[in-house]
Amino acid sequence: MENDKIKHTALNEKAGIPQPEIFSPSVVKNIQKYRKVQPSSDELVKGILSGNITALSRAITLVESTNPDHLVKANEVINACLPHANKSVRIGITGVPGVGKSTFIEAFGKHLTGLGKKVAVLAVDPSSTISHGSILGDKTRMEELVKDKNAYIRPSASGDTLGGVARKTRETITLCEACGFDTIIIETVGVGQSETAVHSMVDFFLLLKIAGAGDELQGIKRGIMEMADAIVINKADGDNIRKAKLAKTEFNRALHLFPAKRSGWIPTTATCSAITQDGIPDVWETIAQFVELTKGNDYFNVKRSEQNEYWMLETINEQLKLRFYNNPEIQKLLDSNKKAVQNDEISPFAAAQILLEKYFKG
Numbered sequence: 043m044e045n046d047k048i049k050h051t052a053l054n055e056k057a058g059i060p061q062p063e064i065f066s067p068s069v070v071k072n073i074q075k076y077r078k079v080q081p082s083s084d085e086l087v088k089g090i091l092s093g094n095i096t097a098l099s100r101a102i103t104l105v106e107s108t109n110p111d112h113l114v115k116a117n118e119v120i121n122a123c124l125p126h127a128n129k130s131v132r133i134g135i136t137g138v139p140g141v142g143k144s145t146f147i148e149a150f151g152k153h154l155t156g157l158g159k160k161v162a163v164l165a166v167d168p169s170s171t172i173s174h175g176s177i178l179g180d181k182t183r184m185e186e187l188v189k190d191k192n193a194y195i196r197p198s199a200s201g202d203t204l205g206g207v208a209r210k211t212r213e214t215i216t217l218c219e220a221c222g223f224d225t226i227i228i229e230t231v232g233v234g235q236s237e238t239a240v241h242s243m244v245d246f247f248l249l250l251k252i253a254g255a256g257d258e259l260q261g262i263k264r265g266i267m268e269m270a271d272a273i274v275i276n277k278a279d280g281d282n283i284r285k286a287k288l289a290k291t292e293f294n295r296a297l298h299l300f301p302a303k304r305s306g307w308i309p310t311t312a313t314c315s316a317i318t319q320d321g322i323p324d325v326w327e328t329i330a331q332f333v334e335l336t337k338g339n340d341y342f343n344v345k346r347s348e349q350n351e352y353w354m355l356e357t358i359n360e361q362l363k364l365r366f367y368n369n370p371e372i373q374k375l376l377d378s379n380k381k382a383v384q385n386d387e388i389s390p391f392a393a394a395q396i397l398l399e400k401y402f403k404g
């Protein structure tokens with residue numbers, strides 16, 4: 043009787059039609075495979091070595107994590123990937139904001155996948171602590187590359203220190219290479235110290251410039267020019283072509299003032315347009331020549347070994363510093379010693395000695 047009443051009121055619900063499966067069973071199986079609890083390091087390694095992007099992304103997330111358990115797992119994955127990495131060309135690209143890095147990487151990356159290469163684009167952007175980095179927003183500038191199945195774009199890791207961000211990118215390179223990416227592009231904004239960090243993880247360092255920015259001869263960060271294996275003047279299109287060619291000549295002259303490089307490579311200058319794509323294939327030709335030369339004279343391998351050593355020492359430095367300054371005892375003692383140093387009660391060296399001894403001897 044009660045039930046009968048409900049049947050005829052607005053509260054009544056019909057059973058409705060059965061809901062279709064959203065995914066086909068094979069897709070669901072695949073998703074479950076990678077979404078289930080947490081894949082083991084072995085599963086991740088297997089996935090990475092078979093070219094699975096989901097496994098790659100997950101492993102990179104582990105590398106970027108600050109959770110100590112994740113760190114252990116990340117190290118297992120990286121170590122297992124190491125023997126399968128290395129077969130690549132690593133290219134660093136820097137240039138001031140607005141020079142056209144993202145647009146260039148889109149055009150250059152497409153050119154490379156067109157040649158049958160597998161391209162990973164990574165970034166070192168220490169300003170990305172909050173926003174996850176400009177390269178993510180940049181995906182709009184890399185529309186074609188994002189869609190390309192032979193390209194993988196990963197925004198910059200975030201972190202408190204440039205050293206930390208850079209280390210994570212360095213490890214991500216290993217994972218990408220093990221996953222079959224043979225051309226690694228690392229973008230960094232040409233402000234601050236990040237170029238030096240990127241320079242220490244790439245084979246070829248490309249400085250992107252534009253003509254008429256007023257820094258052809260002055261105001262240029264000489265250190266960065268000295269690191270460059272090529273200077274490419276972008277936006278050489280329309281009315282800008284003549285100016286770009288002029289800038290190229292000036293940069294060429296400036297480059298010749300630097301001492302010869304250990305690589306035996308003489309840095310080149312070129313013009314290109316990321317929009318019309320003029321000059322883009324030549325940039326790759328230049329890099330290919332560099333690789334041929336430096337593999338021939340063994341500089342390529344020597345430099346990579348030196349870079350590995352550099353990253354080991356960098357990581358030790360970074361970790362020692364972090365642990366020292368995060369130690370609660372040291373933090374207390376640091377405060378009182380700072381005051382004592384300011385009041386000339388103790389010499390800075392003696393104060394430092396006290397702190398270091400406290401840390402290492404307890």
Ligand SMILES: Nc1nc2c(ncn2[C@@H]2O[C@H](COP(=O)(O)OP(=O)(O)OP(=O)(O)O)[C@@H](O)[C@H]2O)c(=O)[nH]1
Nearest residue numbers: 138139140141142143144145176276277315316317
């Ligand atoms: N005419 C012309 N414009 C270009 C070229 N390359 C890039 N641009 C334009 O320059 C502006 C900046 O380009 P981006 O690729 O965002 O520059 P970016 O160096 O990545 O800049 P940040 O991400 O801010 O460091 C955009 O409006 C592009 O359309 C080019 O070759 N020719």
Ligand SMILES: [Mg+2]
Nearest residue numbers: 143144176180
């Ligand atoms: Mg950009």
